[in-house]
Amino acid sequence: MTRTLSAPVTVAFDYTRSTGPVLGRFLTGLRDGVVVAGRTSDGEVVVPPLEYDPVTHEQTTDFVEVADTGTVTSWTWVPEPVAGQPFDRPFAFALVTLDGATKPLFHAVDVASPDQISTGMRVRVRWAEERVGHINDLLCLEPAADRDEAADGVAGEGRARPRLRDEAATELSRPGESDADGGDGPEPVTGVVTPVSLDYVYAASPEESTFYRGLDEGRILGQRCPSCQKVYVPPRSACPTDGTPTEGEIELSGLGTITTFCIVNVPFLGQKIEPPYVSAYVLLDGADIALLHLILGVPADEVRMGMRVKAVWKPREEWAYSLENIDHFAPTGDPDADYDTYKRHL
């Protein structure tokens, strides 16, 4: 048996990003099949454009189109791609200076093995078929046979190229709140959606693991701090007052007192219990700290500070290593506890 319990937890959210005018210009360009760079005060041509000039600190306003061909200036091999990377097969990440730019862009190069890429190699952009105004519109770079003549343009003299627009383009763009481009095409890109998903292994401490194992046996186990003698439920690997691990085994009955509570009426993303519900601090008899739990078996507006409650367990077959084994706390029907017995826990 492992000493501590652990379980997976995923934190995922589709974040939105307001691009602002500078990155919005770059992403609008990608949607339209052109690479837009920004020129800095000292003459550098940077892809993507910098939001603010590194020397003058002014917002970038000088935009130039650069070629979708360029030269690898450095690279690294990715033998085992991980989720979210451009490819699920081995590929290269490279710094590529696009023709017309003076600073490199970091992106993926689609080659099958590291001997197919080298510094100085010519590459070209492979565009996504459906473009929405996102960095992934520029799918990757791929080897280009030779330096093509159209790539000789000087920065600032961006080549005319067909503007490829598609219906999907407007899906992620928001109504322009700042300056519109005045053109008759889709609105400029002002926002992108950036899904983030992080997988963690949540590990309980040894003391907490004892507590959760107890719950799996229908027992509520606390421990005492050997320094301050306070009884903690769940036990702690470090008493917040003394830093000492709690120790021993103190089994609590499941009877307790509501110290304070709130009635949750508000629904929210990720909520597990349907509102309204009473979320209460329950001070178990014999413990020196209250547990946060759910109160049922009584109308929400009849829950009181000082109300005596008891743990109501789920059916045994539903038990796991979880405080959720206690389905809720319900009133015992006994007279309320005297305020003096719990006031120092508020």
Next chain:
Amino acid sequence: MGKQPAAVVGIGQTHHRAKRQDVSMAGLCREAIDRALLDANLTLHDIDAIVVGKAPDLFEGVMMPELFLAESLGAAGKPLLRVHTAGSVGGSTAIVAASLVQSGVHKRVLTVAYEKQSESNAMWALSVPLPFNMPVHAGAGGYFAPHVRSYIRRSGAPTHVGAIVAAKDRNNALKNPYAHLHNEGTTVESVLASTMLWDPIRYDETCPSSDGACALVIVDEDTAKASPNPAWIHGTVMRSESTSAAERDQVNPQASRDAAAYLWKQAGITDPFEEIDAAEIYVPFSWFEPMWLESLGFAGEGEGWQLTESGETAMTGRLPVNCSGGVLSSNPIGASGMLRFGEAALQVRGAAGEHQVDGARRALGHAYGGGSQFFAMWVVGSEKPTS
């Protein structure tokens, strides 16, 4: 050698809104920074170091945002620090910036704090269910509501005091062009009639969710000579404590009381109610006004609500609290603490516009964060401190 004198000579903030989709995070920060620098009559070239603060990274899903923001904040080639103390971060960020000047390390420090709440959902971010645990958490409101109930029980306050605070702050916000909420006609009755969200906290008694930023320019004595109205820093303090400990006082935390006592001592203040002319106190839920009034020593234990109820904390009272409209009217979380610090400085500079308290000489800026776990406060004054 003691602390060097330091003063706030530039204050900038954004127009706070539910969604500032017209600007990126960098653009939001720069809006505040550029206003602060203009106010200070300085440019980014004059700045020696930059200190940035924001609330938990999960709020925007950007880990270590100071990395990608460095260039936009003008930090290339300069020291850049990021401070992180949950909701109090705007206050502690300003204190760290001040300490760089007070220590004599730097002469001109820029500090900025921000939040772009529209890019995520703070309620979700604060309530991610964890394995083995009971999923009863319900955001910041769900966390603080039981402690508000405890305060009402302990103090015997009438249950409409929270509504008085909300109506006051919302009406104060009408005088602040930068405030997020401009809710005309808010009354105690209208607040009491609003939906109960986290009983005992009603909808109108909660802060909004805002995008916004605040920036301050803090300088040494020499640089401050060029300013017509520097706000001198008379004292700063930060204190922390455990979120959950046996018999921890959740209504009036020890760290808060200790911080206040040390702050008043530094500022030479013996009776804060008499000696402070305006206070900007971090009140994300209305009841925290009377709670913090007690904890800060403006009122005795159980008596804070009497100051609120009698109108002493209104703009016309003896201790105007949150003349700017406070967190209840604008809440870009990471910036909210710095807004309190900045608004306090505006008061003693006589630069608060329509929400100016006449003749304010000393003002409090206050922030708290986590589960009432982190505290940051400062006192600023129109006169240079004597010690």
